[in-house]
Amino acid sequence: MDKTCSIVQDLLPLYEEDMLREETKEFVDGHLAQCAACRAELDALKADVKPAPVSAQPLRDLKRQLRRKKLTAVLLAVTLALTLATAGFAYLTAPQYLPYSETEWAISRSPSALADDGSAADGLSDLSGAESISVSLLVPVSGAEVTNTQDPNSGKTIYFITAWRTPLDTWRGAFDEAKGAPSTSHTAERMQREADALQGVLAKAESARTLFTLDAANCAAVYYSQNNGQDDVLLCGSMNGGIISLPRLALGYYVLLSLALLITLGIAFFACRRKKTGKALGYLALVPASYLAGHLLVKGFTTTSYQMQRDFSLIILAAALIYAAVLLAINLWRQKREKV
Structure with missing residues (x-):
């Protein structure tokens, strides 16, 4: 190939697109009329060569990865929000037991007891002959x-x-x-204070809440459990000796069991972290860790409970949400490490 052919073939793409000046185009036309090789090169440029089809699979894969990351992030946010909501619900609805000194009770039996002379008697110490006992609380409470x-x-x-x-x-x-009104020595204010106190007593009596109607046919006694480490208070009936209601200790045993499992599985995970079983052991170790975190959210550092079913259910719910949140966080972290 001589120098002229080389120059013309470099200009052929522009010649084909009609992007040359008239003088250059006339030069190329004159050369093409004499050179068969350059005409063949031009014919090759004019040929309808279809470009290789571009696969859309990489774009679809990218779209799928972005959608999966977004879904994982949304699920993680929802799970964390539910975890905080569970902890808040556990705290806001935690029972704070009233001591007996802050309660007022109205107790009656049916039929009423009679004294030897036929007059009405108290009958709350000896429940013999009673068929039912009605217990009313004269102070507002959240539950009983x-x-x-x-x-x-x-x-x-x-x-x-x-x-x-x-x-x-x-x-x-x-x-x-x-x-109530502030303490004063004036007669009018003192009378007003006494009237307000009487009105409060009447209002309490009108809003008395009957908690339970108990079967007294085989009843020995009715106690009020303060659930604060002090003795239960006898409301009616008779018993020899005092009684104290103790909290359940099972949550403490569950905490100890979770700690033992976490330590055991943690040691096994670090020993086998480079093996195939290391990943499975890591996921298993998250189970007791999630339970401990759930217990901390629901009960704090307290391991006793007077509401065992409620507390344990909330702990399990919080632990499940924490475990799901950790798995979603790990999945999201791995997705971000992937090279798109």
């Missing part, structure tokens, strides 16, 4: 519960009543009471 057990000596039933308030109801002002 009655449990019973059998007296091993007499075989009769002993009832235990508990009442509590929650932080949520307290913050809502459900238990706010009208404050």
Whole structure:
């Protein structure tokens, strides 16, 4: 190939697109009329050569990866929000048991007891002949519960009543009471204060809440459980000796078991982290770790409970949400490490 052919062939793409000046185009036309090789090169440029099809699979893969990352991030945010909501619900609805000194009770039996002379008697110490006992609480509470057990000596039933308030109801002002007038020596103000006190007593009596109607046919006694480490208070009936209601200790055992499993699985994970079983051991170790975190969110550092079913259910729910959040976080971290 001589120098002229080389120059013309470099100009052929521009010649084909009609992008040359007239003088240059005339030069190329004159050369093409004499050179068969350059004409063949021009014919090759004019040929309808279809470009190789471009695959859309990489774009679809990229779109799928971005969608998966977005979905994982959304699920992680929702899971974390549910975890915080569970912890908040556990705290706001945690029972705060009322001591007996902050309660007022109205107790009656049916039929009423009679004295030897036929007049009405108290009848709350000796429940013989009673068919039912009505227990009313004259102070507002968030909830109350009655449990019973059998007296091993007499075989009769002993009832235990508990009442509590929650932080949520307290913050809502459900238990706010009208404050009395300040202390004064003036007769008019003192009379007004006494009238307000009487009105408050009548209002309490009108809003008395009957908690339970208990079967007294085989009842030995009814106690109020303070659930604060102090003795239960006898409301009616008679018993020899004092009784104290103790919290359940099972949550403490579950914490110890979770700690033991976490330590064992953690050691096994570090020993096998470079093997195939290391990944599975790592996921297994997250189970007791999530339970411990759930217990911390629901109960803090307390391992005893008077509401075992409630507390354990909330701990399991929080632990499941924490475990899911950790798995989603790991998945999102791995997705970000992938080279798109």
